[in-house]
Amino acid sequence: MTIVLTPYWSNGVQKLKMAAGPPPKPAHGLTPPTLDEQVHAVRCMKQFHSKDKDIEKYIYLSMLKEQDPHMFYRLCLQHMSEFTPIIYTPTVGQACQEYSHNYRRPEGLFVSHKDKGKIASVLRSWPKFDEARISVVTDGSRILGLGDLGINGMPISIGKLSLYIAGAGIRPESTIPITLDFGTNTQKYLDDPLYLGLRHKRVATEEMTEVMDEFMYEMSVAFPKLLVQFEDFSTDHAFLYLERYRNQYPVFNDDIQGTGAVVLSGFINAARLSSAASGRPLNTHRILFFGAGSAGVGVAMQLMSFFTLEGMSEQEARERIWLVDSQGLVYSARGKLAEHKDYFARRDYAGPPITDLLDILEYVKPTALMGLSTMSGAFTRAAIETMAALNPLPIIFPLSNPVKLSECTFEDAVKYTNGKVLFASGSPFPEINYQGRMLYPGQGNNMYIFPGLGLGSILARCSSVSDSMVEASSLGLANSLTQEEEEAGLLYPQIERIREISAGISMQVIRAAQAANVDRHVELRSMSDPELLAFVNSKMWNP
Numbered sequence: 001m002t003i004v005l006t007p008y009w010s011n012g013v014q015k016l017k018m019a020a021g022p023p024p025k026p027a028h029g030l031t032p033p034t035l036d037e038q039v040h041a042v043r044c045m046k047q048f049h050s051k052d053k054d055i056e057k058y059i060y061l062s063m064l065k066e067q068d069p070h071m072f073y074r075l076c077l078q079h080m081s082e083f084t085p086i087i088y089t090p091t092v093g094q095a096c097q098e099y100s101h102n103y104r105r106p107e108g109l110f111v112s113h114k115d116k117g118k119i120a121s122v123l124r125s126w127p128k129f130d131e132a133r134i135s136v137v138t139d140g141s142r143i144l145g146l147g148d149l150g151i152n153g154m155p156i157s158i159g160k161l162s163l164y165i166a167g168a169g170i171r172p173e174s175t176i177p178i179t180l181d182f183g184t185n186t187q188k189y190l191d192d193p194l195y196l197g198l199r200h201k202r203v204a205t206e207e208m209t210e211v212m213d214e215f216m217y218e219m220s221v222a223f224p225k226l227l228v229q230f231e232d233f234s235t236d237h238a239f240l241y242l243e244r245y246r247n248q249y250p251v252f253n254d255d256i257q258g259t260g261a262v263v264l265s266g267f268i269n270a271a272r273l274s275s276a277a278s279g280r281p282l283n284t285h286r287i288l289f290f291g292a293g294s295a296g297v298g299v300a301m302q303l304m305s306f307f308t309l310e311g312m313s314e315q316e317a318r319e320r321i322w323l324v325d326s327q328g329l330v331y332s333a334r335g336k337l338a339e340h341k342d343y344f345a346r347r348d349y350a351g352p353p354i355t356d357l358l359d360i361l362e363y364v365k366p367t368a369l370m371g372l373s374t375m376s377g378a379f380t381r382a383a384i385e386t387m388a389a390l391n392p393l394p395i396i397f398p399l400s401n402p403v404k405l406s407e408c409t410f411e412d413a414v415k416y417t418n419g420k421v422l423f424a425s426g427s428p429f430p431e432i433n434y435q436g437r438m439l440y441p442g443q444g445n446n447m448y449i450f451p452g453l454g455l456g457s458i459l460a461r462c463s464s465v466s467d468s469m470v471e472a473s474s475l476g477l478a479n480s481l482t483q484e485e486e487e488a489g490l491l492y493p494q495i496e497r498i499r500e501i502s503a504g505i506s507m508q509v510i511r512a513a514q515a516a517n518v519d520r521h522v523e524l525r526s527m528s529d530p531e532l533l534a535f536v537n538s539k540m541w542n543p
């Protein structure tokens with residue numbers, strides 16, 4: 001039997017109320033006599049820095065979030081670039097892998113296939129269900145690039161929701177992290193006596209889909225104002241469930257759509273710089289995707305709008321894109337392909353398989369190389385040098401997470417292109433002083449998109465999330481760079497400005513929802529842009 005764990009604060013509604021307003025003052029005598037908020041923030045940072053290992057920092061911050069959410073989110077906003085690698089990628093990956101060992105208390109909702117027929121009652125266990133607005137739902141089957149982690153995927157849902165709260169001011173009590181347990185195919189976990197999930201292989205897709213149908217329906221009944229973000233489902237199920245539910249419920253897939261939007265945004269800024277250096281028009285870019293899973297194909301689909309916005313037809317846009325999977329270049333004469341790859345399969349090549357990346361680079365001559373393969377180091381020195389030989393300012397985006405799976409490091413990209421590279425990675429890399437010039441890596445991670453996309457969708461009370469809303473989030477991000485950031489050669493804005501960026505993205509998303517007629521908060525339609533922006537800002541929760 002699956003037990004639904006009671007969230008740690010369920011019998012302490014006090015804590016939920018605290019999140020909605022200023023924290024109540026403890027009675028006299030219950031705190032030390034000179035406890036001062038400002039000084040306490042310094043104390044918390046000192047405790048944070050005293051931890052040697054990143055996983056210990058993660059555990060410390062989890063504890064701080066539980067005990068003093070206002071302080072946690074305040075520090076999060078003040079130290080965004082220092083905290084995100086801990087509460088998010090890469091450290092959250094380790095937190096997932098070690099979840100069953102480091103587990104201390106329930107922080108989310110667990111639903112398993114064994115709950116079939118009674119999912120409604122499981123959802124009713126959530127203590128504040130009239131408050132629920134956003135849920136990040138994972139089945140743990142492809143956590144970052146780390147594979148099938150089963151129920152250990154819970155920290156990814158928690159981490160994404162912490163970024164919603166910090167980055168877009170979603171109220172903490174409106175968030176529900178959910179992990180669906182369909183088993184795991186990872187033997188190591190099945191053999192681990194401490195593993196917290198169901199101890200069997202994953203159930204078949206047919207059974208999973210029956211449970212998913214019930215789950216999605218009961219979610220919409222229990223939480224009528226809820227937006228669902230699917231996270232880290234294996235590629236087959238990621239596409240299957242996005243298509244199955246996207247016209248029925250407000251739902252989006254972060255790995256397909258959020259990643260697509262963030263990479264389109266960085267690519268727009270990179271392509272301008274690259275074209276300025278080469279003199280080649282924007283509509284001649286050639287993009288090679290190394291990795292053709294949910295993320296690779298999701299980004300490829302979204303990048304088509306770069307070309308259609310340049311006035312090209314869908315067919316012409318598709319021809320600017322090449323996919324590579326574990327069997328090499330994806331082309332239709334290769335044989336039967338998975339449905340999600342088929343659309344981009346090349347029809348203009350019918351020779352023998354081309355499997356070596358260097359051969360593929362020579363054949364395609366890309367201006368941009370995107371890595372979404374989970375293949376650590378796949379962009380070798382020779383591959384990077386080839387990109388530099390083909391382009392005066394190549395675009396190289398190794399986007400796989402966490403850091404250890406990145407297709408190349410920022411340092412290698414800089415070194416092997418003599419500092420002439422437009423770079424963004426999925427996980428953060430440090431900046432580099434190259435021959436006296438500071439070079440800054442971009443972080444092409446959906447964390448720039450989902451907070452604003454989610455807030456806009458919630459405020460518009462959208463009935464579904466349209467492609468145009470996702471595209472609006474991307475264009476909103478691309479246009480958010482300050483002059484100073486542009487002059488520094490950044491492709492993405494500084495993460496410290498996430499609140500301001502999310503507000504701007506939210507506004508664009510609401511406008512797109514209105515144009516697509518999926519908004520149910522129709523009073524927002526009559527607002528001017530400055531009024532709408534002020535409305536969005538007024539809705540953000542502040543620690």
Ligand SMILES: NC(=O)C1=CN([C@@H]2O[C@H](COP(=O)(O)OP(=O)(O)OC[C@H]3O[C@@H](n4cnc5c(N)ncnc54)[C@H](O)[C@@H]3O)[C@@H](O)[C@H]2O)C=CC1
Nearest residue numbers: 144145235291292293294295325326373400401426445446
């Ligand atoms: N930067 C970001 O915001 C995001 C990054 N990602 C990352 O993207 C990666 C991939 O995610 P999914 O597409 O869901 O995974 P996936 O496992 O479905 O896809 C991986 C793809 O890489 C290909 N591949 C594997 N080995 C290869 C090899 N040796 N040569 C060429 N291709 C190879 C596979 O054939 C497959 O097409 C993960 O590391 C994930 O963390 C995912 C979402 C967002």
Ligand SMILES: CC(=O)C(=O)O
Nearest residue numbers: 144232255401445446
């Ligand atoms: C960032 C993210 O969503 C992933 O790597 O799966």
Ligand SMILES: [Mg+2]
Nearest residue numbers: 231232254255
């Ligand atoms: Mg993901």
